[in-house]
Amino acid sequence: MAGLLTPLTTWRGRITALLLVLLGLLPWYAPWLDAAGIISQKFALTLMTRVLILAIAAVSLNLILGYGGMVSFGHAVYIGLGGYTVGIMAHHGVQDGFLQFPLAIGLSALLALAIGALSLRTRGVYFIMLTLAFAQLLYYVGVGLEAYGGDDGLTINRRSDFAGLLPTRGLDKIVAFYIVSFVVLVLVLWLVHRLVNARFGMALRGTKSNETRMQALGFATFHYRLAAFVIAGAICGLAGALLANHTEFISPAMMHWTRSGDLIVMVVLGGMGSLFGPLYGAIAFLLLEEFLPSLLRLVLTWLHGGISAVLGGAAIGTLDAWLRLAEYWQIALGTIMILVVLYARGGIDSLFGRPRHG
């Protein structure tokens, strides 16, 4: 594990370490939060499991987007493929996780190999659109699969079985799955950390920085880009397999292009090309999605109280009417995204100090 964290002497390192400890220990202090009436234990664990799984997907996207400069607009397709692999196998009575997961990862890698081999021949916006097109292609395959629910998707009746090691019901199931997701995330972060600092990663990052120069140095850049594309697809397929287990449901919506957009937002919101950026991004994005309405309600209550104290309550309408505005929290989310793009380009990660090269 050594070398995964930035030195604890920097703020950046301390914040990251604190975050990992908080995430890792959540199952142990969640009951306290519940008892204190802050948040239900089950809800907290379920929400944060989703955060961890999508963080894995975002970390995988960061490998190609942040380190490789490849703007893949179809990354959610591997979440879909990973999920459908688990769902379809479960549907046919194959519950063994030791079969489901390797297959989900392997198929995603194969799909990434095919998509990458074709898409990486193009550049710029044509690459963006080609990755998007292949993802939409698979999306419509999902829609067309009448046997597996078509547009409506498919409920998974039993989660993956890992030799009976994981509890299958109640709170234990939720806690165990949270821990599994956390461990997988940490392993994936470690793997990506090793990758991007190894010779392979140097070649990949050099290609992002200046592809012509890398070719002039003798690097067959296409091969490194393609390899990174395949690795990212495989990791994201793993995230998809986890997500299907988490939601116990698969549908084409998992790989709709707006889901791919969400992943890009997470990576950029968190900070491209920094190891932990996608984790910050996933946390920020999904928590905003979850809590922005409540947050807005809070702000609106304050505002209403303040303004009505000055102008008199009758002039500005009831608090209820104001609070209804909080339903439209996506306006706030969209505004935040635009502001981040226009004015805070380094993402959350850059707020904690100079991005580290590696």
Place this chain on the structure above:
Amino acid sequence: MTLLIEQTLNGIQLGLLMFLLAAGLTLVFGIMDLVNLAHGSLYMFGAYFCASFTAWTDSFVIGALLALPAALLLGVIVEVVVARKLYRRDHLDHVLATFGLILIANDLVRLVWGPDGRRIPLPAWLNQPIYLTPDLPYPTYRFAVIVVGAAVALFLYWLVTRTRTGMWIRAGASNRTMIGALGINVELLFTLVFGLGAVLAALAGLMAAPIVTVSIGMGDNILILAFVIIVIGGIGSIKGAFIAAMIVGMIDTLGRALLPDLLKTFLSVAAANTAAPALSSMMIYLLMAGVLVWRSTGLFGARG
């Protein structure tokens, strides 16, 4: 045979609608190098504006005519407030910021018009079949869409190839540094092009509205189709957008009409009915992938 002619006309009609949407997108893309995911939102706003104005004036035609300047105004506002700041940024920034615009647009529509979809009632004279030949009835409205779409396409062709503004637009689409050198007010030209794109998108949206129901997010999926079209046609090329839009319109319409029967020969009826629309959608993406693998800048594209 009648079915085939009718479906071909439907394909042309869909193709023309897609062309209107794609033309603005490809101009904005070609000239300002802006990937505008929110272009589909302008399509949606066009439909909602038209729905409101139609209800207000009791006339679809007047409603439509009022919706266009409203869309122009909206387009100019979006250009000045957000889009303008993005021109010098990279495509990734465009994707993110305009993705944010989509979220704002969808919730804004929900706030103003409510969550339910709307239907735009057609006046009686548009709501009856027209007989192209004595035994070939075709909905008058759809025929009107074809006429308007074709007229606008011709107008665009005239604008781009025969006028001074068009010369600037062509110069800009093929070589952006050149328009600066021509001594044109570049900022104004950009705002105008963006506004023109907004009007075209709104026109497509409001013409589609009586056929498809006005609803939140109606622009999101069709936007991706529009992108597929401009990528197949080659970014910045109006001609490419037109040809690609026609191909896509045909594939989609004929695929949906003919594939179910074809599939039923070896699939169950239910499976065929689910698979056919999915398959015709897939064919469009396959076409795009094929074109790009064959020519990495689309049919008529100059640059990537």
Place this chain on the structure above:
Amino acid sequence: MAETMLKVDSLVKRFGGLVATDSLSLDVRAGEVHALIGPNGAGKTTLIAQLSGFLQPDSGRITFDGRDITLLPAAARVRLGLSRSFQITSVLRDFTALDNVALAEQARQGHSFRFWRSARADRSLRAPGRAALEEVGLAHRADDPAASLSHGEQRQLEVAMAMACDPRLLLLDEPMAGMGPEESARMVDLLRRLRGRRTMLLIEHDMDAVFALADRITVLVYGRAIATGTPAEIRANEAVRTAYLGEAESG
């Protein structure tokens, strides 16, 4: 006479109506410094791009060590021992100076499909990298980001990277472009030290540098080689004088 290392046979490259390379033939002998001069627009950079594999010629043949490399991609040519520097500084700006040369060394050592060991802790990359920086006089800037280097230092780094590939033939595209007199002198010094150890094809506008360094010179005008010879022969060549040296300033 030394053997021919690079042989160019009636190479043609057109851009639309413009003939950038006009049935050009040229040979570079092992061990020599061969300079390529010519007025702006003579097609020098276009030629380098074709020799290094970044542009495909329309017709003609390029042979390196007796092997036809006309259709070989750029990266493969580097592996055969033919590497280039760029006229417009092309270093990896987000990386440190040492990273830049270490990457060149990494490429030289073969494929980079090594996924686990940290490349920055790899002595087999860092040591030759440091040596390369030492050679061009950049050792003291090893750990600074390439973007923070001065223009002259970036030019030195550019050459260090091309050299770190350990090429048998070095294609140098105006190594002194945009340099002040002092920096130029240092670069000439560096190239003089390399002379004899490496075969070089040198494009340069600085005539003093060219005549000081080159064993042979080829003059390019409108994509054609109008003369090849020793510096003395070129100086005396009538056609060259009218076409090129006679001009007030080549720019």
